[in-house]
Amino acid sequence: MKIKSYKKIKGNEYELILDNDVKVRLYDDLIIKHELLLKKEITKDRLTKIVVANDNLHAYYLALKFLGKKMRSTMEIKNYLQKKEFDQKIIEETINKLIKENYLNNQKFMESYINDQFNLTYNGPEKIKQNLIKLGINEDQIVINKDFSEKIKTLISKKIKLNHKLSTNALKQNITTYLIGLGYRKEDFIDELDNIKSNDKSLIKKDYEKIMKKYQNKYDSFQLKMKVKEKLYQKGYTPDLINEWIEENL
Known part of the structure; x- marks a missing residue:
């Protein structure tokens, strides 16, 4: 086969046009390495090998560009190249090359x-x-040697301000659910949690009045008392405080 002409596509890529009008995209690295500017004749087998080498180079350059945005893990590079539909062998060779050249390092990425x-x-x-x-x-x-105590205090303080109308137990449950959802272990914040106290006696008065307004005309005295207890308990008040309040007010 003869190389008829070259056409620059973008960056360091060129399009080779062969005498059978077949077009092949190659990087200039390979054009120079294989002296294709000087040798206008090329066999099919040789061209196939150069195309495979070009695929390897293309995967490598794409991976470098992907890494240029931020540090990546080996798995991220693998998944990225798989989405680009590269052959598994090319992906493995590319990853090994990047590791060897220290562009990929899972330990540094983790840190x-x-x-x-x-x-x-x-x-x-x-x-x-x-x-x-x-x-x-x-x-x-995975080793995480960080002191999260100040973050926990900040998060708890914010939740207290946002949920100041909740009873002590309800507030603690709200904070516990929130912190566990963020990835904190209960033992990380249990001491801070124990120091939380709401003004339950002031809060129960408001909740009691709302509950009574809603249910006092729907139940007889015994059922009403049970319903009020149930609703106050759901709001996180302790049984002792509920009983004390109901005895004094109902």
Whole structure:
């Protein structure tokens, strides 16, 4: 086969036009390496090998561009190249090359990810750990040596301000659900939780009045008392406080 002409496409890619009007896209690295500017003749087998080498180079350049945006895990690069429909062998060779050249390093990626999560988010250690596992980091390799105590205090303080109308128990449950959802373990914040106290006697008066207004004309005295107890208990008041309040007011 003869090479009729070259056409620059973009960046460092060129299109080779053969005498049978077949068009082949190649990087200039390979054009120079194989002296295709000088040798106008090329066999089918040789062209096939060059095209395979070009696919490898294309995967490598795409991976570098993807890595240029931010650090990535090995799994992220693998998934990215799979979406680009590269052959598995090419993906493995590309990843090995990137690791060898230190563009890919799961340990450094993990450390960077933990620092970013700690400094830029309110995510707790368990959520960070699970995110890293999803990104292909082995659980046994994950070590998070960060002090989350100040973050926990800040989060609890915000939740108290937003939910100041909740009873002590309801507020604690609300905060517990919220912090566990963010990836904190209960033992991480149990001491802070124990220090939380709402003005339950003031709050129960308002809730009691709302409940009475809603149900006092729907039940007889005994059923009304049971309904009021049920609703106050659902709001997180202790049985002792509920009984005390009902005895004094109902």
